[in-house]
Amino acid sequence: MISRDTRLYLAAHPFAYPLVRLLARLGPAVRVPGLGVVVNDAATAREVLTDRRFRKDGPGSPADLWTPVLGPSVLLNMEGEAHLALRRRLAPLFTPGYAGGLVDDVLAAPLAALSARLAKGETVDLVDAMRVMAGAVICRVIGLGEVPEERARELFRDGERVVSMVSLRSRRLSDRQVATAREVLDRIGDTAAAAYRHGGEGTVMGRMRALGLSEAEARGAAGAFFLTGTETVATFVPRLVALLHDHRVTPSGGDDLDAAVEEAMRVTTPTPVMLRSVAEPARVGRVPVRPGDRVLIVTHNCARALGPFDPGRAHPPELRRLWFGAGAHFCIGYPLAMAEIKAVAEVLLTHRPRVTGRRAARGVLIPTYQHLWIKAT
Numbered sequence: 001m002i003s004r005d006t007r008l009y010l011a012a013h014p015f016a017y018p019l020v021r022l023l024a025r026l027g028p029a030v031r032v033p034g035l036g037v038v039v040n041d042a043a044t045a046r047e048v049l050t051d052r053r054f055r056k057d058g059p060g061s062p063a064d065l066w067t068p069v070l071g072p073s074v075l076l077n078m079e080g081e082a083h084l085a086l087r088r089r090l091a092p093l094f095t096p097g098y099a100g101g102l103v104d105d106v107l108a109a110p111l112a113a114l115s116a117r118l119a120k121g122e123t124v125d126l127v128d129a130m131r132v133m134a135g136a137v138i139c140r141v142i143g144l145g146e147v148p149e150e151r152a153r154e155l156f157r158d159g160e161r162v163v164s165m166v167s168l169r170s171r172r173l174s175d176r177q178v179a180t181a182r183e184v185l186d187r188i189g190d191t192a193a194a195a196y197r198h199g200g201e202g203t204v205m206g207r208m209r210a211l212g213l214s215e216a217e218a219r220g221a222a223g224a225f226f227l228t229g230t231e232t233v234a235t236f237v238p239r240l241v242a243l244l245h246d247h248r249v250t251p252s253g254g255d256d257l258d259a260a261v262e263e264a265m266r267v268t269t270p271t272p273v274m275l276r277s278v279a280e281p282a283r284v285g286r287v288p289v290r291p292g293d294r295v296l297i298v299t300h301n302c303a304r305a306l307g308p309f310d311p312g313r314a315h316p317p318e319l320r321r322l323w324f325g326a327g328a329h330f331c332i333g334y335p336l337a338m339a340e341i342k343a344v345a346e347v348l349l350t351h352r353p354r355v356t357g358r359r360a361a362r363g364v365l366i367p368t369y370q371h372l373w374i375k376a377t
């Protein structure tokens with residue numbers, strides 16, 4: 001039977017998803033004309049991600065998609081020394097302690113409001129609530145301070161509009177898409193740059209200045225965080241809650257919740273694919289590749305190979321957190337994402353939420369719910 005989470009993939013990518021799942025049957029790595037070399041297996045994926053011959057700044061890589069919009073130096077399109085140096089300077093912003101403090105501060109009021117609504121017996125659309133909360137966190141990161149709910153929703157919609165310009169087959173954005181995306185990113189960049197210049201060290205952008213980032217680097221980082229760190233988190237929490245409901249699982253918190261979150265990450269894989277460009281002759285599994293080839297790691301296929309959702313399941317070492325990447329580009333926002341997800345999940349679980357209605361989203365890159373209505377039990 002098709003699981004309800006799989007139906008989200010089918011709603012978002014009705015033609016591409018069945019095809020991508022079929023490719024998984026062709027072996028760990030397979031060359032697909034028009035797409036590149038497709039990787040379906042966790043061990044092979046990890047080999048590619050930790051081998052410097054596979055880069056994020058060559059032809060067919062994420063740089064082709066994002067450099068025209070974000071500029072040349074935003075981590076996700078960099079390699080080598082410059083990439084490492086920028087990551088090192090940003091590291092203090094992404095410790096579990098710093099991320100946890102930021103999330104506690106930004107989400108205290110929205111989480112109290114959410115909890116009160118559930119306690120009163122109201123039906124809550126968790127998708128909307130998550131958009132507001134993830135939007136509020138990213139507003140704080142880029143220096144907007146406290147914002148009204150509508151502003152957080154608006155920011156979320158802007159990000160969604162830009163991210164959904166990309167499909168599995170995209171190699172570049174069209175001129176029109178670049179212009180639209182730049183309009184959004186320029187606004188984010190202007191806000192971030194002002195916060196960089198005037199913000200105290202208590203603010204994220206002010207802290208970037210204190211950490212020695214140039215204004216251009218800080219501006220680019222804000223754009224990258226906005227694009228990578230909003231929808232991924234916001235779409236995941238409703239999927240987590242739906243999975244727990246559908247499988248009648250109620251984590252008791254602590255390690256139990258951690259295991260449920262990791263397992264939900266595995267089956268949902270909010271970032272379903274990763275791209276690399278081949279810089280030197282090499283092999284991907286058994287497939288020989290040459291410079292200029294494109295490698296498409298289908299994280300979703302790698303992760304789904306282990307079977308359906310089961311929070312009691314141990315993840316083998318090659319699969320561990322592959323949904324956040326591996327090697328030099330491992331998600332820098334991991335501590336922030338986990339802090340947000342756990343803060344919301346802990347509050348929700350105290351109400352033993354049950355799903356009273358749902359609708360899948362269409363026309364999005366990251367499969368998710370358009371609405372997920374929940375009520376306290």
Ligand code: HEM
Pocket residue numbers: 075076077087224225226228229230232233236269270271274275322323324325326328329330331332333334336337
């Ligand atoms: C559920 C949430 C998230 C998931 C599943 C996720 C997943 C990923 C993955 C798979 C990568 C590596 C891509 C590759 O190697 O090609 C990545 C990189 C990255 N992520 Fe996340 N991410 C999440 C949340 C966040 C958040 C909250 C932020 C920051 C605010 C963030 C910022 C970044 C950045 C800047 C990179 C590029 C790092 C580099 O290239 O060095 N992510 N993420």
